[in-house]
Amino acid sequence: MMRWLDRHPGALFAGLGTLVSILFLIKLWVSPDFLTDEALYAQIGRNVWNTDALSFRTSAFIVHPPLDFLLTAGWERVTGTTSSPLLDAIRSVRVLSALLCGVTAAVTAAIARDVLVGRSDRVRTVGAVVAALLVATSGFMMAFGRMALIEPLAVAAGTTIVLVAHRMRHRPMAQQIVVLGLLIGTGTLVKQTVLFAAAAPFVAALLQRDRRRIVVGAGSILVGAAVWACFPLWAAINGHGGQFVDQETESVQRLLGLVQTTGVNLPTGSPTTQFTRTFLLYSSGYASFLVGGLALLVVLIRSGLFSRTRRPDDHSALLLGWGVLGYGFLLYSFAFGAGNQQLVVYAVPVAAVLCVALLLGGRPVDDLTGLPARDLLPEQWVRTGPVRGRPLRRLTTVSAVVAGVLLLLGLGTYVGYYVVDSDDGTEQVAAYVQANVAPCVPINASGAGFRWETALPQNTVTNYRNGPRALADGVHLYLLSPKDARYAYGTMSEGFATWIRENGQLLYQTPSRSSELLQLWSVGPVPTAPAPGSSCLPTYPAPSATAPAGEFLGMFLATLGVVGAVGSAFIVRSNRRRVSRVG
Template structure:
């Protein structure tokens, strides 16, 4: 090759492609960047941004080589980890909860071909969606002949499966709007969060309701990003609404979580069009309409209206019969006492509204929509906390949405303020590690006092023993049963010849039981504990042996305290 000369002090011209390839790879010239792909054409009739790719592969950082299809192995791994965490300690790490002892028999009534029924009375406080899933599981695995406690533990496996599905849906939803590492971080938080783990281990309505809601949001983003003809797109939007309808027919309260962000999306920077929201709303009404028609055809529309009106009054706080505002328990004290178990969950509850506000100004449609969901969910949480019938399980949906919205906010802040990338990643990593530690600890905690008490009673007490139960968990778990009754004061214990009393001290001390807190104090002073199991939920689950002479003396001294009114 002939030599070449260059002007003194001038840099040599770049080598041609063939000459450059002869050099070692570490000395080669960097290749010119490829031109950015042309933006996708927006769909007809959709807002200007709603048809664009929300996060391009080139924006996924060092994971840009992974296409959406290639993330399915990661999705399977996320599903397995999420299910494994929910399977560990499923029967041991979560005390029986009163609502699941109510919902499991209702699901069994549906499995037997009836409308939702509890103790031979129609149950319409909540719609039928979750009970249909329970009924299918009961029929599939032949659980219909089990008693209340065993039926609950059988159905907990269904909830664990649905909880893992929630994590997968959240992961796939995040992949639509954030880079893969951030999506994986969000999936890790949901897989290990101790509060969500506990909620996914109980037969409750929130897990299936959240599953359908997340599925619908994911499908909606798919409609906005996948090209289709106008008629096909419109039917897809109706289909998204039907999936929203499955959430609505699972728990009525999801109407706020669904309708508010959809309506807000019409007015906020044209995130969605009014026609799109209209078609989604029509689809959402279909499952619930079918349910109401079936109720009316069975002649129970009046009962449905009565119970539904009561439920609405409870939800908005006019009737304070459940939740943190219904009893004289210091919520702040309870939060402080539980911070070692659910500290990361508290952070997520507080972040939902803040992260939503920080994301509604995002340019991509998907991120902006996540922000609207976060704002509406956060505002409802604030209202329920201050005035409504907020209950522990209400936080489940808020935490799941908070993870999605917070991850989206992290990605948005990182894009707008690159200098904050490192501190954001450090803070997120510390939070994820804390979540994993608390989540694993929660699964290793023994919290099954009531099943332990049942085993003691059935093996150590005489078969004809007369046992008084004093709280709703014992009532739903054991009654009706020969020789047992809800005898919650000294007078009824003596009148019914009670020999033993079953209590959970934390439930009674907080005013959630049938027996007054003073009755528990009397038992501690005048009865003999023959069995005690400790747990963080119910406290001390105790079986007391009564001395008839002590009961008579207590009544003579005027120490009888009337049971608390039934507020359920």
């Protein structure tokens, strides 16, 4: 079997992707607990399909680029959830996320196999399997890869760009610039953070001090910027230019840490508390990052980066460029920037590849000079290990033990948190309300109200910030999450939470990994009928008529066509010049 997989890497990658997708599909509905963003993105997808509007409520939604929402809309149409209850749509999109995680694992496996050039086919196959499983069992990927968020598609896009760039590195410059530029532009229209992976080949070229590849990297980023530009152009055409500038300015400020609106670095939050509370949940991810960081240092030392006579080989440069961007983005984000834990998933693939490179990688050499190989095609590498004899056996044993510990830790986290345990606190609260609270009775939300409007469709969900004001208006039931209060999410605050605890009676509570704890409190007698004048079912305003999704899709496809046509002409011209020079 191993020999067959060695000879058929495509089947190996497809099998690994399928296996990872299956692992993510298990108990997908009840773990993890769903987030407000999941409800928001699923609803935007429905608006795209049902009303051709890239909007939520009455305004255009330009916080993130549109491509993920277009894909979500198509997926919801295929699964028949464009008009069903929103929770059904969220569950449907989670299936798509699981499939995309399988793609990420398969692509990561392919990259790991490529960087192990110089080792035997069997070692490369084992490395691909280990890399895919490290992605699948990372605590961060298991948590956020199972959600209806943008990250699963964004991580898959960024990892794919890295693979394509590495495999095209010996192709003509024009081909590389056009193909990579189209991919980078498309990826950044999923989410701009894709650039922290997509720019890895350019950083690798800088580290190699290779002018040709620097030109390729810079050119592909410029082409990608031209493709991405259809997003601000679409916003400006539809009268949202000012809103776009304001939103992008805020995004840059959040990235740099100048403004804190979410994440562990909020002034009201505590990074230490968040780290200790979730350590076991993300422990397998932390372990992979630790080993991957050690690998990055080893590659840095071995690569000859600071030598005047040596330059990093292709594979070392890729690992350094990708690793510096991935780890650098991660460290800066948590030290100064937004510090959202879902951002960690962008570094999961590079950490997995670095782990494999450290545990299974040798030091390939040029078969003619005996020096470290550089700029050679894969078939020009000889298969050598790092050492011979007893030291090799010892190193192999240590590598196997470390890899086994990483995988067992990840598997234990997966079984404990996603197979045995169910993290469905929001649905548990909804079930209690349905069984014990009369329909239409108002309930005040904790955090973002839209999440609770999705979970409690039979009740009126209010969003008061002040307890006495809510009570005066006839609201006697209050949802409360200590995390919402600590971080001042939505309308919740520490003062509001204290008022609820001091004046209320706890009716129900259930744990939730994403919200820490979900509670339902009553202040005063629990009403058995809706408050006078209250409306039972929520009424939402029509989506914006000035955010046409079809128009953006047309502009995007037209941009791809124009850039592709111009690029093709440039490629043909370059090929003719090359042929004439050879002739």
